[in-house]
Amino acid sequence: MNTTQRIAAAAAAALLFAATPAGATNHEPAPPAEQPAEQPAEAQWPPASTHGKFVPFPEEFQQPMTFPACDSEVTLTPGDVDEREYRALVDAEGDTVVQFHGAATVDITRASDGAMLDEVDASGGGVDIFSADGKSITFDWAGPAVVVALDEVEAQEFAEAGLPQAFLYLSGELTETVTFESEFQPDQEVPPVASSEITDNSTEYVFNLCNLLDQAAAEETSAP
Secondary structure (H helix, E strand, C coil), X not given: CCECCCCHHHHHHHHHHHXXXXXXXXXXXXXXXXXXXXXXXXXXXXXXXXXXXXXXXXXXXXXXXXXXXXXEEEEEEEEEEECCEEEEEXXXXXXXXXXXXXXXXXXXXXXXXXXXXXXXXXXXXEEEEECCCCCEXXXXXXXXXEEECCCHHHHHHHHHCCCCCEEEEEECXXXXXXXXXXXXXXXXXXXXXXXXXXXXXXXXXXXXXXXXXXXXXXHHXXXX
């Protein structure tokens, strides 16, 4: 949250965080209530409808995102490849459906030892569904994708599904709905997560990011 910015399914989570003070910088004060200023479409998330047209991913959400993971902190940074686009539509129930596609890579770094995974493919397309009441988001992403649990509630759901707290999957699909304790407001702190439910898990070739970072650290240590 978030989510993302999320990069891939974690990109979905990172997008959510990127739209809040927890992940944003230089936050301008809100205009007076009697003179509301319309927020530009590229600066709000979930975004306004693009009326079926795919548009470039907003630059303000292409920032490094840091999460607690692997007994340390893990930072996801957009890589050299970034061809992501999205389109947003509002359905009859008022839910905002945001579809993503396009090639993308991400660099993954662990703070404790500097271990790094370079140019990890995160090109799997996906859909985020923001509920009309602002209390839930459904992430539906195909691999390859990188996922990092947002908190202990989500980590527990991952564990019950046999998934690590932070992982990469190369193919298949993961669908998850995160419900918050209160309505999410872009200009406020992200509400606590009330529940997380994985409704579809056909992921294949799942790799624990912590193990991959351990391997990268070992290779760096053994290198001449």
